[in-house]
Amino acid sequence: MHNTSILLPSNRAKLRNLTSLSLRNLSLEPNGRQRRKTIVDDDAVPQTLKSPAKMVALREGRNMRLEHSRSSGDLRTVGEEENAAGSPTKNRAVKERPKIGRMRRRSTLEWNNATPQRRQERLERVTEERMMDVFYSLHVGGIEEPIYISETVERTMNPTFRHIDFSSCGPGIMRLERVVVRVWVRSVKMGAPWRQLLELDVDLLGGLQWVGKSLDTLTHPLQNPNTLLFHMTDGIYTLPPPITPPQPQRPVNRSTPSARPHTLATSPFDALLRLAKLDDSIQDALTTRNKLASDLENLLQSNREALEDRDRVAEAEDRLKTIEFAKVVVGKQVEKGRKQVEEKRGSLDARRRLMREDVEWRAKEKSEMEDTIRPEIPALKEEKEVHKKAIRAQRRRICEDVQKIYPLTPIPKKSLAFTIRDLHLPNSEDLDSEAPETVAAALGYTAHALLLLSHYLHSPLPYSVEALRGSTTTISDTISKLSKTTASGTEVRTYPLYSKGVPRFRFEYAVFLLNKDIQLLLESCFGVRVLDVRQTLPNLKYLLYMATAGEGELPARKAGGVRGLMYPGRSASDASNSSARSGLLWPKEAANGKVVGNKGAVESLRKNITGVGKKG
Known part of the structure; x- marks a missing residue:
């Protein structure tokens, strides 16, 4: 077979290139099937006495003489028998079997008349006898334990193992060219313990024969028992078949007319003499070559020091040139670095000068501005305080109006229970105590009042109220991680403040966001800490109480005052x-x-x- 491997043998013949192993024609008899006892008599054939054909043949042959049974090699046609007895050559045609007369016994094998079920059972029994569990191990010289043990392939005659994992092996093992493969088998039917079937010392460099790129490209079947296939990186290899000794030639019978004596031609004496002279010349040339090699070796040994000095001088000159070149390069780099340092120093000096001038100018401008504005500062401070008080008073008045619009009335004989516009809104842990429509409307009033307070207190709500639609008001979550980011932007999650027709957890989360808005307004505007965020109306009542608290009477509402409305x-x-x-x-x-x-x-x-x- 022609080897089409893409790797050289020196590169391929390493243990690291072995990827897997396969075994074909698994058999416990390495040299082939051993023949058992030969059936020397027809009576020893199974089920012979039970065969109807056998009984007919016995009845017909009672008066006939007993003959020895013939093997398949002695069976000849009728024409050959007549020819051997001296009959004419032209009568060599085989006679037809007589229609009436003595019947010949048919085959007594049990396979002929067996049913398909019996044939299948026999086939399964034969196959089960040959099925075995197989695994193999790899060993290298100098290491007692195996470097790799494969998985066990059960109930098989042609096992193909997985890829070999050499991750635990070092480079010293992966570069070896010899490996010992031991194959272990166990009979499935008998349940016998494991026994070693094969032990092969494989030379990866010269002891393998190339088969093909893969098992699918094989052009001929593998007929030898226990054929071991080595899967390498460039193809599949196997061990070459053992060399069989030549068969001894059969002695020729000189008495037969076909054996004719003949002589073989040989070389003349002159040709043999020329060959002898040529051999002498070759030997002289080899002796001369060896002598010249020895003289050259002695000459090199005697002048070794001079040669080494010459090599060292050449190396020193080469190194000196390299050092000089490196010196020139480093000099250029140092000069370039020096110029860059000078440029950066000039740039830093210019920046320092500009910064110093800017600081002086700003200080001068600040002093001039302070001299100009200092007389007006007390009046501006007084005006600022007046504006603050006015704004605070107006906010107080507006919050009073909001409290009148959305009155929060406590329920008698109930702790922390309020109604907003005569609608009872329970706390977050007890929202199911009122009708869903009542709770939704009360939450809509609460969201509206909270939105108005956020505008008047100039504190935006972190969870803004999206749609004020009474009992179908919604609130959005714009800051938590629940917001979904899409290709067009961030999509805000909106949650309903009503429980009818929506998932329960969305409604509860919306109420939680509304309570967090009330808490953040109290903390950011008035610095008040909320004890329980679940108390919606009590916390809103507290917020209105803080917004409307103050000294003095409420200011009057102003009419007009927008300059843009003047004619x-x-x-x-x-x-x-x-x-x-x-x-x-x-x-x-x-x-x-x-x-x-x-x-x-x-x-x-x-x-x-x-x-x-x-x-x-």
Whole structure:
């Protein structure tokens, strides 16, 4: 077989290239099937006496003489028998079997008349006798334990094992060219203990024969028993068949006319003499070659020191050139680095100078601004405090209005139980105590009131109310990880404040977000800590209480006051008079639009806060 391996034998013949093993034609008899006792008589054939054909043959042959049974090699046709007896050659045709007369006995094998069921049982029994459990182990020289033990393939005659795992082996083992393979088998039917079937010392370099790229490309079947296949990285190999000794030739019978004496031709004497002379010349040439090699070796040994000195000089010169070249390169790099350092120093000096000039200019500008604004700072601080008080008073008044719109009334004889606009909203742990419609409407009122308070207190809700639709209000979660991010952006999760027709957990989570809004408003605006976030209306009542708390009476609601609503044709004096009549807080302006003073506005604010002009 022609070897088409893509690797050289020196590269392939390593243990690391062995990937797997296969075994074909598994047999406990390595040299083939051993013949058992020969059936020398027809009576010893199984079921012979029970055969009807046998009984007929015995009846017909009672008066016939007893003849020895013939083997298959002695059976000849009728024509051959007549020819041997001296009959004419032309009568060699085989006679037909007589229709009536003595019947010949048919075969007595039990397979002929057996039923298909019996044939199947016999086939399964024969196959089960040959089925065995198989595994193998790999061994190398110098190591007592095996370097690899394969898995056990059960009930098989042609096992194919898994890939070999050499992860636990070092490079010293993976580079070996010899390996010992031991195959262990166990009979399935008898349940006998494991026994060693094969032990092969395999030379991976020269002891394998290439079979093909894979088992599918085999052109001839593997007929030898216990054929071991080695799966390498470039194909499949097997052990070559053993060399059989030549068969002795049969002695030729000289008495037969076919054996004719003949002579064999040989070489003449001159050719033999030339061959002898040529052999002498070859021997002389080999002697001369050996002598020249010895002389050259002695010459090299005598001049070894001079040769080594010459090699060292060449190496030193080469190293000196390398050092000089490295010196030139490093010099260039040092010069380039020096220039970069100088440039960076100049850049840093320029930056320091600009920073110093900027600091001086800013300090000068700050001092000039302080000199200009310092006289007005007390008046601005006083105006700021007045504005703060005015804003706080207006917020207090607005929160009072919200409390009137959405009154929170406590339920008698119940602790921490309130109604909003006569609708009872239980706490979060007891939402099922009221009807779903009542709870949804109360939650809608609560969300609306909370949204108004967030606007007036200038504190946005972290969980904003998306849609104010009474009993179908929804709230969104924009900051938690529950928000879903899509290709178009972040999709906000919206949760309903009603329980009808929606999953229960979404409704409960919406109520939780509403309670968290109330808690965050209390903590961010008033610094109040909430004890129980589940108490919705009690916490909202506390928030309104903190928003409406304050000293003094509530200020009056202002009418107008938006400059954009003034008519374009009105003069500055009309605008100031209108502002005075309506209680606006705008400063007086001159005809050119410049502010001429804020003292009147501050006084107006102070009077408004103290209740001057209040109407309820």
